[in-house]
Amino acid sequence: MIDRLPLPAQFDRLIIVGGVAVGLVMTPILFVLLALLIGDQITAAELVFWLAFTVIVAGASGTVLLNNIVHAALSLIATLLGVAAVYLLLATEFIALVQILVYGGGVVILLIFGLMMTNAQDDPVVTDGSQKPFAAIVGVLLAGVFLAAVIDAEWGSETMTVVPFRDFGARLFRDFIVPVIIVGVLLDIALSGAIVNARASRIEDVDADETTSEASS
Amino acid sequence: MIPIENFLILSSLLFAMGLYGVLARRSAILILMSIELMLAAVSINFIAFATYLDGEAFSGLVFALFVITVAAAEVGLALGIVLRLFRERRTAYVDAADSLKW
Numbered sequence: 001m002i003d004r005l006p007l008p009a010q011f012d013r014l015i016i017v018g019g020v021a022v023g024l025v026m027t028p029i030l031f032v033l034l035a036l037l038i039g040d041q042i043t044a045a046e047l048v049f050w051l052a053f054t055v056i057v058a059g060a061s062g063t064v065l066l067n068n069i070v071h072a073a074l075s076l077i078a079t080l081l082g083v084a085a086v087y088l089l090l091a092t093e094f095i096a097l098v099q100i101l102v103y104g105g106g107v108v109i110l111l112i113f114g115l116m117m118t119n120a121q122d123d124p125v126v127t128d129g130s131q132k133p134f135a136a137i138v139g140v141l142l143a144g145v146f147l148a149a150v151i152d153a154e155w156g157s158e159t160m161t162v163v164p165f166r167d168f169g170a171r172l173f174r175d176f177i178v179p180v181i182i183v184g185v186l187l188d189i190a191l192s193g194a195i196v197n198a199r200a201s202r203i204e205d206v207d208a209d210e211t212t213s214e215a216s217s
Numbered sequence: 218m219i220p221i222e223n224f225l226i227l228s229s230l231l232f233a234m235g236l237y238g239v240l241a242r243r244s245a246i247l248i249l250m251s252i253e254l255m256l257a258a259v260s261i262n263f264i265a266f267a268t269y270l271d272g273e274a275f276s277g278l279v280f281a282l283f284v285i286t287v288a289a290a291e292v293g294l295a296l297g298i299v300l301r302l303f304r305e306r307r308t309a310y311v312d313a314a315d316s317l318k319w
Contacts, residue, residue: 049219053227060231060254064238069247076250079231083257086227089219090268095260095281102285107253107292114246114296118309135240143233150225158221158269163278176279183286190290197297 015071022058029054049089055082069115077108091162224265232258243310245299249292256288 033050036042042050055078062075080103087096163171173180231254238251260281267277299309306313 043218046219049223053223056227057230057234060234063250063254064234064241069244072247072250076253079254080257083231083261086224086261087264090224090264092264092268092278092281095264095278095285098282098285099260102289103253103257107289110292110296111246111250114249114299117300118246118303132241135237138240139233139237142236143229146229146233147226150222150229155221156270158218160218160268161271161273162268163275168275168278171275172279172282179279179283183283187286187290190294194293194297197294198300 015074018071025058026054045089048085052082052085052089055079056086070112073108073112073115076111077104080104080108091160094165094168221265221269224261228258228261228265231255231261243312245295245302245309245311248311249295249299253288253292256284260284 030051033042033047037044037047059075059077059079059082063072063079066072066075080099084096084099084104087093087099235251235254235258238254239248242248242251263277263281263284267275267281271277302314303309
């Protein structure tokens, strides 16, 4: 049916179908949450939390389960924006902004460039000893252990402490100046290493081409 | 106020999903994406503990900031390595990097 819709050819039909499915799933959840909000069962913060929870879990499932690698990258963006919403709920607006800037704007774009430069195909069909069942068992076991520990534990008095924007920067550069410098040096080394790694092989390619041409001549 | 358990349950699920992705995927770039999920789960834990349980609410925030910085550095470096692997082996699957296996 979707093939016969009058859409431009460049519209990715899987994205359309996926968007419709996400809408169909999210709308009842939104209505249930709104009903609970109006009935004073949950507060507005909890409504936002459960919406972010749904987005994060659905996006993470898409990231690890989708076979199309670009769709996985798009779900990763949704997940990281949901994580930014959770940071906002925890009253740390600065880190939420950094999350959106660095992840949504930087890391994911870098990953998509990486995909484009390595013609990464979709996950191949593995014939010999696929590790997926093993991975699923490990994931479920780890989630079970974590959930049991979290639910069982006593978390003491819960009071929200909010650090003002200005204090955050002042204390970061007064009390944590040595870690900041170390992280700066680490970034410098890592990015220099990235440049060296991405460039060096080109020189080797030229050398290899020369050797082969000499050998052939 | 949202109880802290909710945030911890969310981050547990996110971490387990990221671990599944790291173990199940073969393309190096998809493995990097799953590592990003795990790092995001750890950051949620840091910030939740800092905001709810630490009276000063500061060390956890700084650690979350450093996690984000180190993740950016890691993605840059790892993509350099993936590009190199692709030039050497014409593929980005981690199965192809088996020179140290005997």
